[in-house]
Amino acid sequence: MLDFQAILNAIYNKGIAAKNKGTVATYIPELAEVDINNFGIHLRTAQGEEFGVGDDNKLFSIQSISKVLALSKAMALIGEDIWKRVDVEPSGDPFNHLSQLELENGIPRNPLINSGAIVISDILISNLKNPKEDFLSYIRDLAGDESIQYNLDVANSEKATGFKNYAAAYLLKSFKNLQNPVEEVLDFYFHQCAIEMTCSQLTKTFFFLSNQGKCILNKVHLRKSQAKRINAIMLTCGFYDEAGEFAFEVGLPGKSGVGGGIVALLPDQFVITCWSPGLNAKGNSKLGMLALEEFTTQTKLSIF
Numbered sequence: 001m002l003d004f005q006a007i008l009n010a011i012y013n014k015g016i017a018a019k020n021k022g023t024v025a026t027y028i029p030e031l032a033e034v035d036i037n038n039f040g041i042h043l044r045t046a047q048g049e050e051f052g053v054g055d056d057n058k059l060f061s062i063q064s065i066s067k068v069l070a071l072s073k074a075m076a077l078i079g080e081d082i083w084k085r086v087d088v089e090p091s092g093d094p095f096n097h098l099s100q101l102e103l104e105n106g107i108p109r110n111p112l113i114n115s116g117a118i119v120i121s122d123i124l125i126s127n128l129k130n131p132k133e134d135f136l137s138y139i140r141d142l143a144g145d146e147s148i149q150y151n152l153d154v155a156n157s158e159k160a161t162g163f164k165n166y167a168a169a170y171l172l173k174s175f176k177n178l179q180n181p182v183e184e185v186l187d188f189y190f191h192q193c194a195i196e197m198t199c200s201q202l203t204k205t206f207f208f209l210s211n212q213g214k215c216i217l218n219k220v221h222l223r224k225s226q227a228k229r230i231n232a233i234m235l236t237c238g239f240y241d242e243a244g245e246f247a248f249e250v251g252l253p254g255k256s257g258v259g260g261g262i263v264a265l266l267p268d269q270f271v272i273t274c275w276s277p278g279l280n281a282k283g284n285s286k287l288g289m290l291a292l293e294e295f296t297t298q299t300k301l302s303i304f
């Protein structure tokens, strides 16, 4: 039997002692204020056992991790039609890269880079009555937790400085791959990124993807085949131009955000979330990547 708590404690102790914890994202002013010394890990097994260490109950900005949840809501709403507007290939480029989008005629490489997520936001706006309220209640349902909120300061901070996202949205619009007004789509996109959760809440929220589409309250949110597809997209596209490295070192489907969070899972076995706000050069949590590599190495639990 693996002693998960002891394994997490050891990974945590090694992490907090690390000299180089990466750099906190500064291009979103609100994120620049987060203390780099935060570090938390939370694990939940398929049997519902939970293990946590460090700052696993502190709120942080989930940022691009929300792209997976937006995709799953869009899949539940319109199914395969999504793929007429977004592809499923790894981009091999940073999350906010633009020239590939123009070369490929406004069809984003995948739904987990910014341009792809902006198209998914557009799909959600066209298919939800009250997009912001409905999306938040979807996430609360997945987590079984009514306390989850948008951080409006973070959303406004991004609105004021998200020039590359505006550029991507206008490019998409020029290729007729946005149906709603740019301002409306980006307002919704920035709110999604500004959702705050703890490692513990994210672990619960993502449980449905490790559980064939059924959330912790046993409600079906996706078909089994849809959950499988989202996991495949996370494996190949969840870490931008570091997706190969994550598969190579960690071997799990997962998703990172510039807030320093990473969620990863092994279908039918567990979900794990790490948070450490210092990022590496590719925009992924430096300690989070190392912690997950250590976790799958020590436990020998990966998809490979």
Ligand SMILES: NC(=O)CC[C@H](N)C(=O)O
Pocket: 062, 063, 064, 065, 095, 096, 114, 158, 165, 193, 256, 257, 258, 259, 283
């Ligand atoms: N990689 C990320 O987490 C990026 C999300 C961020 N909100 C942005 O749009 O730039």
